[in-house]
Amino acid sequence: xxxxxxxxxxxxxxxxxxxxxxxxxxxxxxxxxxxxxxxxxxxxxxxxxxxxxxxxxxxxxxxxxxxxxxxxxxxxxxxxxxxxxxxxxxxxxxxxxxxxxxxxxxxxxxxxxxxxxxxxxxxxxxxxxxxxxxxxxxxxxxxxxxxxxxxxxxxxxxxxxxxxxxxxxxxxxxxxxxxxxxxxxxxxxxxxxxxxxxxxxxxxxxxxxxxxxxxxxxxxxxxxxxxxxxxxx
Amino acid sequence: xxxxxxxxxxxxxxxxxxxxxxxxxxxxxxxxxxxxxxxxxxxxxxxxxxxxxxxxxxxxxxxxxxxxxxxxxxxxxxxxxxxxxxxxxxxxxxxxxxxxxxxxxxxxxxxxxxxxxxxxxxxxxxxxxxxxxxxxxxxxxxxxxxxxxxxxxxxxxxxxxxxxxxxxxxxxxxxxxxxxxxxxxxxxxxxxxxxxxxxxxxxxxxxxxxxxxxxxxxxxxxxxxxxxxxxxxxxxxxxxxxxxxxxxxxxxxxxxxxxxxxxxxxxxxxxxxxxxxxxxxxxxxxxxxxxxxxxxxxxxxxxxxxxxxxxxxxxxxxxxxxxxxxxxxxxxxxxxxxxxxxxxxxxxxxxxxxxxxxxxxxxxxxxxxxxxxxxxxxxxxxxxxxxxxxxxxxxxxxxxxxxxxxxxxxxxxxxxxxxxxxxxxxxxxxxxxxxxxxxxxxxxxxxxxxxx
Numbered sequence: 001x002x003x004x005x006x007x008x009x010x011x012x013x014x015x016x017x018x019x020x021x022x023x024x025x026x027x028x029x030x031x032x033x034x035x036x037x038x039x040x041x042x043x044x045x046x047x048x049x050x051x052x053x054x055x056x057x058x059x060x061x062x063x064x065x066x067x068x069x070x071x072x073x074x075x076x077x078x079x080x081x082x083x084x085x086x087x088x089x090x091x092x093x094x095x096x097x098x099x100x101x102x103x104x105x106x107x108x109x110x111x112x113x114x115x116x117x118x119x120x121x122x123x124x125x126x127x128x129x130x131x132x133x134x135x136x137x138x139x140x141x142x143x144x145x146x147x148x149x150x151x152x153x154x155x156x157x158x159x160x161x162x163x164x165x166x167x168x169x170x171x172x173x174x175x176x177x178x179x180x181x182x183x184x185x186x187x188x189x190x191x192x193x194x195x196x197x198x199x200x201x202x203x204x205x206x207x208x209x210x211x212x213x214x215x216x217x218x219x220x221x222x223x224x225x226x227x228x229x230x231x232x233x
Numbered sequence: 234x235x236x237x238x239x240x241x242x243x244x245x246x247x248x249x250x251x252x253x254x255x256x257x258x259x260x261x262x263x264x265x266x267x268x269x270x271x272x273x274x275x276x277x278x279x280x281x282x283x284x285x286x287x288x289x290x291x292x293x294x295x296x297x298x299x300x301x302x303x304x305x306x307x308x309x310x311x312x313x314x315x316x317x318x319x320x321x322x323x324x325x326x327x328x329x330x331x332x333x334x335x336x337x338x339x340x341x342x343x344x345x346x347x348x349x350x351x352x353x354x355x356x357x358x359x360x361x362x363x364x365x366x367x368x369x370x371x372x373x374x375x376x377x378x379x380x381x382x383x384x385x386x387x388x389x390x391x392x393x394x395x396x397x398x399x400x401x402x403x404x405x406x407x408x409x410x411x412x413x414x415x416x417x418x419x420x421x422x423x424x425x426x427x428x429x430x431x432x433x434x435x436x437x438x439x440x441x442x443x444x445x446x447x448x449x450x451x452x453x454x455x456x457x458x459x460x461x462x463x464x465x466x467x468x469x470x471x472x473x474x475x476x477x478x479x480x481x482x483x484x485x486x487x488x489x490x491x492x493x494x495x496x497x498x499x500x501x502x503x504x505x506x507x508x509x510x511x512x513x514x515x516x517x518x519x520x521x522x523x524x525x526x527x528x529x530x531x532x533x534x535x536x537x538x539x540x541x542x543x544x545x546x547x548x549x550x551x552x553x554x555x556x557x558x559x560x561x562x563x564x565x566x567x568x569x570x571x572x573x574x575x576x577x578x579x580x581x582x583x584x585x586x587x588x589x590x591x592x593x594x595x596x597x598x599x600x601x602x603x604x605x606x607x608x609x610x611x612x613x614x615x616x617x618x619x620x621x622x623x624x625x626x627x628x629x630x631x632x633x634x635x636x637x638x639x640x641x642x643x644x645x646x647x648x649x650x651x652x653x654x655x656x657x658x659x660x661x662x663x664x665x666x667x668x669x670x671x672x673x674x675x676x677x678x679x680x681x682x683x684x685x
Contacts, residue, residue, distance in 0.1 A: 209588035212569045223571050226584040230646035 038193065044081060047088035048120060055143040056127045057083055063150045064179045071200035074179055082182030082191030092120030105166035115167040119174060126164065126171035133162050186228045195233040198225040256398040259347050262337040266413030267364045275365075280373025283366045286521070287359065287433035288513035292316040301374065302326070302381035307353045308466070312390040314353045322380035335371045336364075340412045342404060349400035351388065352407065357449050358435035360412045366433065407448030417454040418531060422539065426528025427454055429521055434513075439463050439470035439505065454532065465505055467616040467681070471608040474532035479608040481533065486540045488526035493519065493543055494633040498552075498598040500607065501638065503626040504617070511629035519543045545633070557593040560664030561605050568592035578658025581651055585643060594663040600638065605663035615656065615670050619678040622652050649675040 039045075046054050057080045067073030074080070086092060094113075103114045115122060130153075131141040137156075138149045145153065156162050157172045164171065182191030184198075186206065192198065198205050205225030213221060224233045284290070293316050295304035303318035303326075321328040327335065334345040342356035343349055350356065362370075393399060414432060416424035430436045437449045440460045444450040451458030462472035471479035479500075480488050487497040495502040495510040502510045514522060519542045530536045557565035567575060568583055569592050575583075583592075586604075590596045594605040604610050609617050625642035628634075647655065649672040657669035 207584050207588070209583060209586075211587075212571075212592060221571070222573055223580075223583070224573065228646075230584065230643075230651070232580070232584065 038078070038081075041075065041078065041080065044084075046084045048092060049084050049087065049123070052131070052141075052143075053123060053127050054080065054084070056131065056141075057123075059143040059145075059150060060154065060175060061179045061182070063147065063154055064176060065183055072196040074183060076193065077183050077191055077196055078193040079179055079182035079191045082185065082189055083178050085190045086178065086181075087120040087123060092118060094118040103167065105169040109173075113170070115170055117167050119178075122168065122171055122174060126168040129164055129168060130157060130162060130171070133164075187231065188227065188229050195225045195227055195231065199233055255401065260337075260341060260343050260349075260401065262333065262343065263340045263360070263412045265336065265364045265367075266411075269364055269368065273365075273368065275369035275372050280369040280371075281377065282517075283362075283370040283433060284373055285513050285516040286366075286429055287362075287370065287435070288509060289319065289370075291508060291512050292353070293319050299379070299381040299383065301378050302383040303385040304383060309351075309353060309390075311394040312388075314351050314388045314390070315386045316353075318381065318383045318385050319374055320378050320381040320383075321375045322382050325382050325384050326380060327374065328380060332368065332371050335374075336367050339367055339370075342400070342408075349397045349404070351390075351397075351400065352403070352448070355435040355438045357407060357452055358432060358437060360408070361410065361414050361428070361432035361453075363414055363428070363432075403446060403448070406446055410453050415453070418528065420527075420531070422524050423528045423531045423536070425521065426524035426526070426531075429517075429525050430460075430528055434525065436460060436473070437463075439465050440473055454528075460529070460532070464614065467614070467620070467678070468504055469609070469612045469614045469617060470505070471612070473529050477608070478533065480529065482606065483530075484537055485523060485526045485530050486538070486543065488529065489519070489522040489540070490543055492522040492525060493517070494631045495629050496599050496634055496638075498603075500602045501600075501626075501628045503621070503628060507627065507629045510631060515629075515631040515633065543633075552598040554591055554597050555593065555595045557595070557663070558605075561593055561595070561662075564594065564662040564664075565592045576654070576658065577651070578654040578656075579662075581647065581655040582658055582662075585646065585655070589640075594659075599634065604659055605665065610659050611665050611667040613667075615674050616678050618656055618659070619652060619670065619675050622647070622655065623675075623679055644679065649673075649679065 041058065044054075049057060058075070061074035061079045061083070065074035065077070065079070067075055090096065097113065099113075099116065099118070101116060103116050104111070105114055107114050117125060131143075134140065134142045134145060134149075134153050138145050138153060142150060142153060153162075154172070158176075160169070182189075185191055187193060187195055195205060197203075202221070203225060204210075204221060204223060206228045207223075207226050210221075213219075226232050290300065292305055292307060293301045293303050295302065295316070298304055299320070301319045303316045305316040307314040307316055318326040320326040323329050330338075330345055337343045337345070338350060338354070339356055339359040339362060341360070342352065342354060389395060414428050416427055418424050418427060431453060437452050437460060440463050441449045441451040441456075442458050442461055442463050444458075449458075450456075451461060453459060460473040461475060462477060463470045471477075473480060483491070483497070483499055487499060491497040491500065491502065492510065492514045494515065495507060522543065523540060527536050527539050564579075568579060568587060571583060573580075589601040590604050591601075594603060596603040602609075609621070612618070621640065623642050623644045625640045627640075628638040630637040643652070652675045653670045653672040656675070659665065660667035660669065
């Protein structure tokens with residue numbers, strides 16, 4: 001499998017997450033169903049993110065996949081924990097990526113990762129720059145804005161209307177991609193808590209055994225998902 | 234009174250003399266069981282073939298070590314026994330041994346200096362080898378194996394097992410059956426199979442039970458305990474005939490295929506048997522593996538169809554798994570319905586196992602063992618089943634089936650309660666009829682180091 005620049009390789013993903021999981025203290029023990037509830041997000045101690053960065057990631061992911069409406073939001077799924085653990089590991093350090101220039105912020109998206117910054121470095125530099133723009137434009141750092149202003153600020157960021165240094169240009173796309181990953185990835189990586197997103201969309205998880213089902217049309221698959229660590233929901 | 238003391242003294246003296254004689258008088262070696270011509274010489278490759286059939290390397294080649302140079306640790310309840318160097322090195326190997334010395338080791342369990350070998354060396358079985366094979370093997374070890382200087386650690390068992398002269402008494406009790414081969418079957422094919430199974434193959438060393446003195450309880454076709462199932466560490470070596478036979482529903486072709494390749498439509502060789510297939514049986518001729526299969530099937534009567542040769546590796550065509558049979562239909566139906574209120578063990582089977590072993594418990598031919606009627610699943614010894622679930626299993630790569638197949642372990646994915654529920658389910662699913670497994674059973678196996 002070829003690693004797409006800007007996206008974690010499967011191997012790297014596994015390594016980062018395993019390491020993160022081991023460090024985070026939320027490791028699921030052998031008795032998957034008896035696992036302790038994880039530390040609440042407001043008491044979570046990030047592995048990589050600073051307090052301000054954590055506040056931003058909490059606020060931004062909560063707007064990208066909001067808690068209102070159908071299904072769990074990014075906060076219920078603990079997406080910020082996933083992002084923090086990824087940035088703390090070799091995804092964050094672009095451990096096995098080709099990072100030598102030239103980097104061209106104007107290059108087409110299929111040209112790959114076009115910034116000399118690692119993902120962790122990108123978050124570290126982009127968040128204060130974006131917060132400064134928010135303060136200038138909306139009167140406060142992103143996390144302190146109301147929902148409406150946050151949506152407006154993120155929309156501007158997505159459309160490239162926020163003047164950022166060229167090496168920060170992939171920030172919104174990276175943040176959005178990481179948010180989706182944290183929402184749908186296996187819970188062993190810190191996000192998708194309790195497999196809520198899988199339950200929501202009806203994905204049965206890591207069971208890999210549906211031989212009896214392809215021919216059974218119009219019958220709802222009855223079982224909930226199972227995670228890589230064996231949790232059942 | 235005086236007379237009485239004299240008698241006592243006399244008895245003591247007699248006892249001491251007898252003990253000294255017991256310890257010091259050399260064991261009389263068994264003579265060759267047939268006279269070969271003085272100029273008899275093995276065919277090219279004959280000795281190596283006997284070495285394969287006898288699986289000498291299983292013990293005498295250490296992991297990563299030089300062939301036959303010894304040094305492998307053989308765990309025993311009495312302590313570690315170190316396999317010796319049987320390369321022709323004069324000082325540390327058997328370079329100084331004569332043919333008579335070599336035969337005495339194989340047949341009588343005695344080294345040239347009179348030291349008794351520990352019966353980890355299966356001379357209980359090798360004593361049935363033909364003089365031709367003994368000579369061919371001697372010739373191979375002396376002339377075709379490179380001499381390796383390798384001083385192997387001295388075996389030091391705890392008292393009283395460190396008193397090797399005691400093995401002499403053990404041999405009086407344990408060694409039954411005259412040396413040499415004594416065919417039971419008139420059929421030449423089955424007789425050849427009997428020879429390989431009883432003699433060089435030393436199948437009884439694991440597959441026969443051990444008696445009160447830890448000797449093989451059945452070394453010869455016709456002995457009551459012969460291949461009636463034994464114990465290897467925490468693992469069971471299943472019965473090969475009788476009502477509990479692991480192979481009673483197998484054809485000769487299926488059994489011979491298992492021996493030759495490590496897998497067949499029913500099962501797959503893992504653990505110790507995987508090593509036997511990899512080191513020994515896959516190197517034997519089709520005819521010999523078919524002969525052993527025919528002999529084993531013949532122990533229970535009808536042999537059934539005997540193939541001329543074994544099928545080559547299946548290729549180019551799919552081998553669809555079998556549908557559930559009458560005994561397995563109810564379990565398969567319940568798993569197929571996949572209702573959330575199914576018992577925990579069944580749910581765990583769906584979540585973890587059914588992708589390969591299928592809702593029928595039939596597995597896939599030549600790939601995934603069937604769990605229905607599988608003696609490892611239903612054995613009274615539950616440790617092997619628990620160990621496979623915890624730590625996975627591994628099939629050897631063989632010339633016929635080069636793919637090295639492995640099942641992953643579930644130690645990280647399932648807790649003790651869950652593995653107990655899953656194991657208990659397996660032991661009563663598809664018509665299996667064995668008792669439940671407790672979480673304590675699982676915890677004990679989890680705490681022990683993985684054996685395989």
